Amino acid sequence: MNILLTLFFILLVWLIIDFINKNKKKNNEPNGPWALPLIGNLHLLGNSPQISLRDLSIKYGGIYKIWLGDHPTFVVTDPNLIKSIWIKNNSNFINRPHNKSFSIFSNNFKGISFVDKDEWKVTRRLVSHAFTKTKIKIISNVLDKQTKKIIEEMDKFEKSNSTYYIYKDIRTFSMNIMLDIVYSKEIKPQDIVLSKCIDNCHCITNAMAAGNIGDVLSIFSPISNLSKSNTQFKKQMDEIRSYVNNLYDDLKQTLNPENPRNLFDQMIIASDNNDYKDSIVQAGIDFLIAGTDTVSNTTEWFLIYMANNPEIQDKAFNELMNAVENNQGQYITINEKSKTPYLNCIIKEVMRIRPVVPLGLPRETLVDTTVDGYFFPKGTRLLQNVYGMCNNESFVSDHNEFKPERFLLSGDGVNNLDKIVIPFSVGPRNCVGEPLASHEIYLLFSNILMNFKVRPIDGITTIDTTEVFGLTLYPKDPLPIKLTSRKQ
Numbered sequence: 001m002n003i004l005l006t007l008f009f010i011l012l013v014w015l016i017i018d019f020i021n022k023n024k025k026k027n028n029e030p031n032g033p034w035a036l037p038l039i040g041n042l043h044l045l046g047n048s049p050q051i052s053l054r055d056l057s058i059k060y061g062g063i064y065k066i067w068l069g070d071h072p073t074f075v076v077t078d079p080n081l082i083k084s085i086w087i088k089n090n091s092n093f094i095n096r097p098h099n100k101s102f103s104i105f106s107n108n109f110k111g112i113s114f115v116d117k118d119e120w121k122v123t124r125r126l127v128s129h130a131f132t133k134t135k136i137k138i139i140s141n142v143l144d145k146q147t148k149k150i151i152e153e154m155d156k157f158e159k160s161n162s163t164y165y166i167y168k169d170i171r172t173f174s175m176n177i178m179l180d181i182v183y184s185k186e187i188k189p190q191d192i193v194l195s196k197c198i199d200n201c202h203c204i205t206n207a208m209a210a211g212n213i214g215d216v217l218s219i220f221s222p223i224s225n226l227s228k229s230n231t232q233f234k235k236q237m238d239e240i241r242s243y244v245n246n247l248y249d250d251l252k253q254t255l256n257p258e259n260p261r262n263l264f265d266q267m268i269i270a271s272d273n274n275d276y277k278d279s280i281v282q283a284g285i286d287f288l289i290a291g292t293d294t295v296s297n298t299t300e301w302f303l304i305y306m307a308n309n310p311e312i313q314d315k316a317f318n319e320l321m322n323a324v325e326n327n328q329g330q331y332i333t334i335n336e337k338s339k340t341p342y343l344n345c346i347i348k349e350v351m352r353i354r355p356v357v358p359l360g361l362p363r364e365t366l367v368d369t370t371v372d373g374y375f376f377p378k379g380t381r382l383l384q385n386v387y388g389m390c391n392n393e394s395f396v397s398d399h400n401e402f403k404p405e406r407f408l409l410s411g412d413g414v415n416n417l418d419k420i421v422i423p424f425s426v427g428p429r430n431c432v433g434e435p436l437a438s439h440e441i442y443l444l445f446s447n448i449l450m451n452f453k454v455r456p457i458d459g460i461t462t463i464d465t466t467e468v469f470g471l472t473l474y475p476k477d478p479l480p481i482k483l484t485s486r487k488q
């Protein structure tokens with residue numbers, strides 16, 4: 001009994017000290033809600049952390065402090081502060097937190113997405129070169145080939161008059177683009193690992209979402225290691241890693257340094273040393289995962305908002321027809337982009353209303369730093385409140401309404417929304433795939449609109465736009481739509 005009482009007393013004292021420590025106001029740190037001992041503010045996140053964090057920004061302002069379990073975290077919603085942190089002072093905020101999920105994903109912080117500053121600089125320089133706008137033009141044949149393929153698949157469905165679920169096709173499309181560019185590969189039905197990888201993508205990005213207990217509460221880390229979802233996550237990562245390791249070996253054996261065939265070849269040539277194998281393999285995995293779920297989810301949101309807004313679809317279709325001089329059914333290329341301002345606004349509005357990476361990828365403060373009067377102690381984590389900016393009446397009026405025209409430039413050619421809607425983030429460690437993703441999305445969306453009317457299955461119901469939170473934001477239910485050919 002005495003032992004139990006002593007343990008209870010120790011726990012109580014520990015909880016009180018933890019409560020005091022968490023809520024001690026330090027000079028020039030941002031305000032925030034009261035934090036509970038142990039869990040901090042995890043209880044405030046609820047099922048939709050993107051909405052809770054947006055609501056907290058309305059209460060506490062453009063930067064506030066919360067505790068995600070053991071970790072002090074600043075949530076930044078003010079566009080000027082985002083510029084100061086992510087662009088002007090980027091080198092002090094360049095690393096990502098070292099949590100359990102990121103470690104499992106990145107083979108202990110290798111590759112590009114989760115690697116630390118010094119190695120990141122080398123890898124990023126190499127891959128940025130491969131993804132510049134000019135290089136993307138060279139690989140645009142890959143994008144055209146995959147776009148034509150998915151439009152053909154959609155055409156088959158339209159003719160069969162059945163309900164279309166795009167989930168699998170859209171993931172095959174975006175993953176094939178990454179496979180082709182990185183390894184000159186394509187998913188074949190017999191590629192069991194890759195076909196499985198499509199289904200696993202969701203689980204993997206969910207496993208890495210902000211606020212996962214095992215990542216933020218070290219006390220629960222041993223238990224979470226044994227949990228079913230964690231074991232499954234590790235297994236999925238091992239399968240992908242062993243597959244990509246084999247690809248590396250095959251490509252290395254047949255490599256001609258004078259004639260690189262793909263991004264992997266370029267990285268192998270640049271590394272010129274086997275010690276980098278694990279890093280190159282991990283960078284390949286990073287591209288595969290980062291490039292699949294993001295583009296796929298954005299496309300699903302696009303189809304939902306198109307199905308719910310037929311008049312917006314018709315307007316974009318007419319604009320496309322004008323751009324190709326009424327040549328119905330013509331394949332739309334990237335050259336048409338400058339002639340379709342309204343469609344370009346639709347794309348921005350989809351990425352505003354449902355930004356698929358709702359909190360960006362987290363960063364960590366490298367050394368004690370003061371920015372715009374706020375003190376960021378070393379080790380503080382940072383979340384960019386992407387969703388909270390895009391869906392906030394202070395920045396975007398009627399934010400719940402889908403209104404592409406809000407992006408049309410004002411008379412002086414300035415549009416402040418471009419500072420607020422930053423789905424790819426900003427600064428030197430922003431999304432390296434932005435030029436590729438933007439090109440992919442334009443080709444796909446324009447060619448879908450050119451070929452089909454997209455409608456809810458019964459033609460009238462409004463499709464539910466509720467989002468589910470993860471590292472990426474996706475629609476609540478698998479998306480059934482009806483396609484009707486535009487060809488007369």
Ligand code: HEM
Nearest residue numbers: 112113290291294357360361423424425429430431433437
């Ligand atoms: C709709 C599409 C996409 C969106 C909204 C998106 C968004 C983002 C965001 C918000 C970040 C975090 C940036 C930061 O920390 O400041 C990021 C990082 C990254 N993205 Fe994307 N992304 C998209 C597509 C892609 C594609 C197609 C690729 C493939 C090349 C890709 C590869 C990456 C990589 C490798 C990183 C890590 C960059 C680094 O740490 O240096 N993304 N992305």
